[in-house]
Structure formats: structure tokens, C-alpha cells
Amino acid sequence: MFVCRRCVRVLRSALLYVQPPVTPASPLPAGGAVDLRYRSVTTGHSSASLLPRMPSGRRRERRESCGIRYLTDHTEQKSASPHGQTSSSVLQQSNHKTAQGEAFKLHREASRSVSVPAAQTLIDLDAVPCPSPFEEISEEDAIQITVPSDLPPVTFTLRDYVDKSETLRRLVELGVNLSKLEQRPNVGSMLVRLDFQADVAPRLFFLKDLGVEDSQLGLLLTKNPFILTESLENLQARVSYLKSKKFSSESVAAMVSKAPYLLNFSIKRLDNRLGFFQEQLGLSAQKLRDVVTRLPRSLCGSLEPIKENLKVYELEFGFRKNEIQHIVTKVPKVLTANKRKMTQVFDFVHNVMGVPHSLIANFPQVLNAKFLRIRERHLFLEYLGRAHYDPAHPNYVSLERLVSLPDETFCSEVALASLDDFERFQKTL
Amino acid sequence: MATQAARLLRKLDGLFAVYKPPGVHWKLVRDTVESNLLRAVNSSPPAAPRFQVHFQLLSSGESSSSRELTVTATRLPALADHPLVTGPQFHKIRVGVGHRLDAFSSGVLVLGLGNGNTALESLYRSHVTRAYTLEGEFGMATDDFTHSGRVIERTTYGHVTQDKLERVLAMVQGANQKALITYSRVNLHSQEAYDLAVKGMLRPQDKSPPILTGLRCLCFDPPHFTLEVQCVNETQWYLRKLLHEVGLELRTTAVCTKVRRTRDGPFKMEDALTHNHWTADDIIPAVTHLRHATRKIRKNYSYKQAVSQLDSSAKAQSRTSTAHLENVSEEKDGSHSLYSEMSADSKQWR
Secondary structure (H helix, E strand, O other): OOOOHHHHHHHHHHHHHHHOOOOOOOOOOOOOOOOOOOOOOOOOOOOOOOOOOOOOHHHHOOOOOOOHHHHHHHHHHHHHHOOOOOOOOOHHHHHHHHHHHHHHHHHHHHHHHHOHHHOOOOHHHHOOOOOOOOOOOOOOHHHOOOOOOOOOOOOHEEEHOOOHHHHHHHHHHHHOOOOHOOOOOOOOHHHHHHHHHHHHHHHHEEEEEEEHHHHHHHHHHHHHHHHHHHHHHHHHHHHHHHHHHHOOHHHHHHHHHHHHOHHHHHHHHHHHHHHHHHHHOOHEEEEEHHHHHHHOOOOOOOOOHHHHHHHHHHHHHHOOOOHHHHHHHOOOOOOOOOOOHHHHHHHHHHHOOOOHHHHHOOOHHHHHHHHHHHHHHHHHHHOOOOOOOOOOOOOOOOOOHHHOOOHHHHHHHHOOOOOHHHHHHHHHO | OOOOOHHHHHHHEEEEEEEEEEOHHHHHHHHHHHHHHHHHHHHOOOOOOOOOEEEEEOOOOHHHOOOOEEEEOOOOOOEHHHHHHHHOOOOOEEEEEOOOOOOOOOEEEEEEEEHHHHHHHHHHHHOOOEEEEEEEEEEEEEEOEEOOEEEEEEEEOOOOHHHHHHHHHHHHHHHHHHHHHHHHOOOOOOOOHHHHHOOOOOOOOOOOOOEEEEEEEEEEEOEEEEEEEEOOOOOHHHHHHHHHHHHOOOOOOEEEEEEEEEEEEEEHHHOOEEEHHHHHHHHHHHHHHHHHHHHHHHHHHHHHHHHHHHHHHOOOOOHHHHHHHOOOOOOHHHHHHHHHHHHHHHHHHH
């Protein structure tokens, strides 16, 4: 696109007015911006914030073409009205907007008023008097040279903003994985709009007081960034509710680390869930607290899969109530496990391996193991003639050792064969 | 730039074989291998971050009106290059699958990595044979021909003997031989056709239905029996149906309890990796070990393409058969080595 000489001057002077919005004290007047709009918080940084005010005589200065000289003229005006480094914050926003608006308006006017003749499509640079880059200028002028910001107003990644935004910088230093968070819808915009001192720091202190480790904070925020928008009163109330249910502070910290969304749920919901477990499982209070501490995501998700799982254990598998209680206290994960996989494992262990209910209830880790592993190891032992799971038998193999041992130890101690043999056997299945 | 990750990726090029366990979908196998390789490649250190110069204004002196401005310059690494901001270096590694195995079956599954995926195309088109071990059980018939399906019929099998089974297998093999001769499009009355047939090197030229090139009974222990099958263009469902039909021919019924692929072209069971070894440390040696086989596959297919191009220019049928049946001299030297290789392989493969 070819621009006429006058428009070049206009644009150049307009660009010099477009400043990076460095220190906004007030939130953006416009409401929810859909895309990632930049709003940085640099309370400490005031480097390029010597924003010149919008002069009223803009059209007069159109005659001045090039940056530095224009600024030197401008500072002469400015010295008459000195202003500090951070005073222009509020004006800045409006100036920024008006600068952009005016620049475009001016260009449109200029292009309308001047018709570009075909012969003059080239910009005659020699006619435009530019100051030489080697020209000496004073220190103050040098500092006041403002460079237009290269931050894109709309982008798909936080990489463009992380160097300029204090919030994002501090989050990266904490260990938050921004590359994962920016893929989630609207989370990036939310993080960019946060103010570190006002929003993030109080919640981080709150989590630290709760007992969450510093190393875990990054992981927690990566999984649940919405904890930064939850109000502090709510968070305090939920923690005090849990403490009123006699969860110790260490267990609360462990629960929050394991299930980052826990404190985003209302007290009513947590109460509902705890009541459900109390009623369904019939465990004592201390045991229930232990189960919930080890599996806090049971408080977070839906109750329907848990209800289904309990029904399956009772009706389909045929476990008694006290056996289910024992299994849940030993391996809480069976509450939220996949129903189909559990059925497959139980069917194999009970029907093919011939292990009775009581023995499975004594070794519930079997229900937590992978089906493929149980099958291969059982068939190997059967091939070797060592598949005895009844404790009464002399060469008895405990189910716990069957599933939890690593391959080498299993081969050497339980199967009494080499790892090579086991692999060769795996290839015959 | 020869970064560690780039060097690792360069080694991940070629074909290798894994042993697919039964009950697992082939896509899960491919995804597991890809995620393991990605983990290995992303664990190498990232490139050094760019440095940016930051200027910071420090006001000197306590009085604000002094207007003395000191600027300090510091060189810091750009946070935009931090691994937590950029994410993992690699998101995808091209892993392709050769002849697929359904969830019920197990056995050798050929996977291609990176540029080796083009060799998979050659593997498909080169009509290599595959060897299976089928285990069956007399006395039942189910809807999906496996022992875990819905039972439709139960029969007695007391009258079945190994002799009868062998006779049925011979009949099946005869039918398949006829189909093979038809689809290999050779002139039956020529000496060359006889030579090829004797050596067992007849192959279907283009698309064909499943053809068994070899079939025999390994073990007979009623009600269980085991067959070994060498076939081309098959599916595992077809093989299970074959067992069912063998049962029907014997005036009883049979279901399939196991389908296990022991060989896929030049890829044998000894080269296949079990699921504990689906990591970069074991896959890279496997790929280098099998590069000769991979190169042979590519050469076979490219020779075949060249031959078929020559033929299409002249008279269609007779030219095709003579071109394929020529052993030694007129055409390229590659033809001789090709057939000798194939005969050596088929001897092994028998």
C-alpha cells in the first residue's frame, strides 16, 4: 500500500503518541474483552512512562515530520507543565484510545483531502528533512523517546505477554505451566487481567498458611487457576468448615494439593458429599476422614459413578457390607474406579484364578492392578505349576505379591524363573 | 542444529515390530508407543533462551525534584523461551501401523516411524505372507466364532480323528491353491509356472480375496486343536470363520480360542518387542536391527512397480507372465537377486 508524503508524516507523528499502557490504576472501562487484551501491572516499573500529554495543537504539529525533533519541540512545551512519572495513569488509557482513534481519523481525512496522483506514488525521502541518527541530543530527550509497543492486542498465546506482565512473570517463577493454561478457553485472558499484588498474592499467602508446600503451589495453580478468582471469604469459610469436621490442618493441606478444585466447591456440596459417604459406607468418623484425605477427588466429582460402583460391588460381585468397608479403607480408589475394568479384573480373579471373596477382601490391591499384568503373571505361574493362592497350600503365592512386585523380583522370587523366560512366555499368549 | 532431540529423532526412522497382547486395541498400542517416544524426545534439554536487555530507571537522591535519572541495563533471559511458557518441544511423532490386528488376536504388529512409514506402503503392496497359529476347540458354535461369544449350538465331537482333520485341511488347501493360481495370473501350461509353483513362490498380483498358501495341523488333542496357517490378504475374522468351517466340514462345530500372528513378511517373533520394552531405549536398537529387512521391502516394491510399468506398455497378459517368470538374464540383475531372496525367505517361512 503506497502512502502519500503527508500521510507518512501524519502516521509517524501519530505512532509516536501510541504509548504502552504501563501503569493503569483503574480497571479497563470496557467490559469483558473476548480475546487476550493486554493490561500489564508494573507498579515498580516506570521506565517508558514519561508519556507526553496529548497537545491540543495536533494539526499544527503535523507539519513536523520526524520523531526526535518533534519530541524536542514537544519537551519545550512540556517543561512549562512538569508532571511526575506516575501521574498520567488515568489519562494514559483515554489518551491511548484517543491517540489510536485520532490517528486513524487523521489518516482518513488526509487521504480524503489529498488525492494521490499516479506520478507521485513514490515517497520522496530526500525532500523530508530527517535528523541524522548521529545527532547529539540531551539525556532527558533520549529517555523520553518513546517506542511504539510491539505487543499484539489480540493473540492466542501468553508468550507474547509474559516478558512485560508482572503477574505472568511471577506465575512462571512459581512454576505454573502457562503453556497448558493458555490452551484452556478464557483462562489466558483471566490471568492477564489479574493484578499480582491485589489478587494473586493474598491467595498465595492463604494457601501457604494452609500448609501447602511451595513446590506444590505451581502444580496447584496449573490444575486449578480459578482459585485466584474465588473470593477469600469463601475460601476461609470452606477451610473452617473442614476444620470443624475435625480434619487436621495437614490433612486439609494434603487434600487441597491432591484435589486442587476442592476449595472451589460450596460448603453445601462438601457437606452433602460427606453426609453421603457417612451414610453409604457406614464407616466411623476417623476412618471416613482418613479415606477422604487419601482420595479427596471423591468430594469433587459427581456421586453417580460412586453410587454405581458401590451397587456393583454389593450386587454383582457379591461382597458383604463389612468386606466393602474394609476394601474401601484399604484402597479408597475403588470408589472412583472404572466399572468395566473392575468387572473384568474381578471376573478373572474370581472365576479363572479361583480366588474366593474373603481372600480378595484381604488383598484389595488386586482390584487396583492392571488386568493385563494379572493375566500374564497368573498364566505364567499356571504354566510353571505354581499358581496356588490358597493360604493353606505350602507354595502359596499371596495376591499382593502377585500384583505389586516389579517384573524382575516377581520372576526371581515368586516364579523362580528368569526374566527371559517370562518374556518368551508373554509372546506365546 | 544438531541438538540432542534432533539426533534422537533422526534415529527414529524405520520399521520395527511389537508383540501386541490379546485384548488390547491396536490403536492403544500405537498411542502408547508414540507417547513413550515423545516423552523420551521431550526430555532432552531445550535450546538456550534468548537474552533481552532490560533498562531500569532508578531515581537517584531522595528529592524528587532533582530530576537525575540513572538507567541501569541488565541482560536477562527472555521468559518467552522458558519451558513452562513454550511447552514441550515436540507434540507429535509419526507412528504408523502395518497390517492391523483386531483386539481378540495377538502377535507381531509392524509399526513404522517417521520416514519409515513410506515403507509401510511398500509392505502393503508387496503381498508378503503372514503366518498365524490358530487354536480351536470342538463342540461349540458361537456368533462371532470365538469362545467368548454367544453360544448358538453345541455338538459332539467324539467321531473326529486327526486323519479326518488332515483330510479336511488338504481339501481346503487344494481350493486355496486353485485360487492362488488364478489370482497370480500365470500361464498354467508354461514351464516357468510349474517351477514357481513347485518352489511355492506363486503370489497374487493385485487385489485378491484371502488366500491360504499353507495350512497344517500342529497339534490334535480333542477337543483342542492347533493349526498353522500361512496366508495373504487375510483378516483375523476370516481365519476364525475358517476354523468354524473346518468344524462344519467335520460334521461338528468349532470355535477359535486364540489367534496369534507369528510372522508378518520378514518380521518374526524374535524381533518383536513385548509391552515392557515399548520405550525409546529398546525401539532404536530394534529399528537399526531391522533396517535390512526394511530396505528389502522397499526394493521389492519398487522393482515390482518398475516391472508393472514395463508391462503396461506392451501386450498385457503374456508379457506380464513372462516378465515375472524370467529368472535370470534379459532384464535387470535385481530380478535374480529378488527371486533368490524370495525363495530363500519362503524356505524359511515354510
